[in-house]
Amino acid sequence: MKAKCANCQKIYDIPDERLPQGKKVKLPCPSCKNPIELDLRSNGADQASSDSASSSSPAAEKEQATGDELKEQIFKSVKDLPPMPQVIHKARKVMASPNSSFKDLAIIFVTDQAIATRVLKLSNSAYYGLSKKVSSIQQASVILGHKTLAELITMVSTSTLLCNKLKGYGLEAGQLWEHSMAVAFGSRFIAQKKYPEFADDAFAAGLIHDSGKLALDKYIFERHEIFEQFMANGGKTFLDAEKEILGFDHAEIASEVCNKWNVPEELATGIKYHHHPSQIQDNILANLLHAADGIAMMSGLGDGIDSVSYEIEESSVKFLGLNNKEISILMEKVVTTVQNTMQEFK
Numbered sequence: 001m002k003a004k005c006a007n008c009q010k011i012y013d014i015p016d017e018r019l020p021q022g023k024k025v026k027l028p029c030p031s032c033k034n035p036i037e038l039d040l041r042s043n044g045a046d047q048a049s050s051d052s053a054s055s056s057s058p059a060a061e062k063e064q065a066t067g068d069e070l071k072e073q074i075f076k077s078v079k080d081l082p083p084m085p086q087v088i089h090k091a092r093k094v095m096a097s098p099n100s101s102f103k104d105l106a107i108i109f110v111t112d113q114a115i116a117t118r119v120l121k122l123s124n125s126a127y128y129g130l131s132k133k134v135s136s137i138q139q140a141s142v143i144l145g146h147k148t149l150a151e152l153i154t155m156v157s158t159s160t161l162l163c164n165k166l167k168g169y170g171l172e173a174g175q176l177w178e179h180s181m182a183v184a185f186g187s188r189f190i191a192q193k194k195y196p197e198f199a200d201d202a203f204a205a206g207l208i209h210d211s212g213k214l215a216l217d218k219y220i221f222e223r224h225e226i227f228e229q230f231m232a233n234g235g236k237t238f239l240d241a242e243k244e245i246l247g248f249d250h251a252e253i254a255s256e257v258c259n260k261w262n263v264p265e266e267l268a269t270g271i272k273y274h275h276h277p278s279q280i281q282d283n284i285l286a287n288l289l290h291a292a293d294g295i296a297m298m299s300g301l302g303d304g305i306d307s308v309s310y311e312i313e314e315s316s317v318k319f320l321g322l323n324n325k326e327i328s329i330l331m332e333k334v335v336t337t338v339q340n341t342m343q344e345f346k
């Protein structure tokens with residue numbers, strides 16, 4: 001059977017015995033990776049068609065996009081993501097200013113009672129180790145300090161951005177949030193030991209390190225068969241699949257998301273290289289995020305199909321000066337902290 005790719009116009013001669021008869025199938029074009037759709041049902045068996053020939057639905061048209069065109073489409077779609085809640089910007093200002101006070105934070109609670117309730121619940125979680133429960137935000141501010149309180153606000157507000165189901169990545173509702181918390185706490189724990197001045201940035205960047213997935217998910221889902229085939233052909237990671245099929249990975253698109261959310265540049269750079277810290281010279285944040293990401297995945301707090309074949313770069317382990325014992329202690333600590341925190345979120 002002859003099959004023509006609508007995108008690159010290449011024609012392939014596929015032996016009939018290699019095709020499942022009586023079905024409609026999609027195969028990735030070996031040249032440009034665009035899906036080629038073949039209708040092998042009896043009424044369509046004679047026609048070897050590419051995507052555009054077999055369908056003119058908007059979804060099919062979207063699937064035709066590839067290379068630069070697809071990249072442009074995805075970059076544009078970043079603007080449709082929900083905005084970073086304003087409260088996070090306010091909280092960040094408070095964290096950055098040693099002279100800020102409870103009054104600076106109070107306005108947040110006046111406008112958002114739901115955040116106040118969750119923050120209060122979290123203040124009482126085991127992680128913050130209070131000897132007696134706090135019953136008001138003001139009390140929490142006095143005992144925990146407004147910096148910690150601002151961090152709790154950031155954590156609660158970010159959860160609204162990351163708690164949805166991501167079908168393309170095979171993530172149930174809440175799973176990306178759980179993984180993001182694991183990376184936030186993990187990065188902070190490593191930073192506290194190795195680079196204490198980076199602890200706050202590491203936590204904040206960890207919370208949103210995989211935000212690029214929010215932008216890519218729908219495009220991956222539209223191409224899920226191509227992704228499945230790519231993975232079934234063995235040996236490669238899902239990150240490689242993103243790169244080969246879409247032309248770039250979720251860490252690269254995260255820079256665009258960070259831009260939209262006005263995330264400081266040093267955090268955005270660390271996030272951009274969180275899978276390949278060796279590609280950027282001695283970037284502390286990228287190394288912290290990368291190691292914490294690996295620790296989260298090894299601890300079972302991964303993120304769906306993305307965790308398959310994930311490994312911490314040897315150079316990163318060396319850069320951070322981590323040994324195996326420290327890594328297993330960190331794994332345990334991250335699991336306990338995330339479990340306790342998630343409980344307060346229910």
Ligand SMILES: [Fe+2]
Pocket residue numbers: 209210250251274275293
């Ligand atoms: Fe990632």
Ligand SMILES: [Fe+2]
Pocket residue numbers: 179183209210293303
């Ligand atoms: Fe991750």
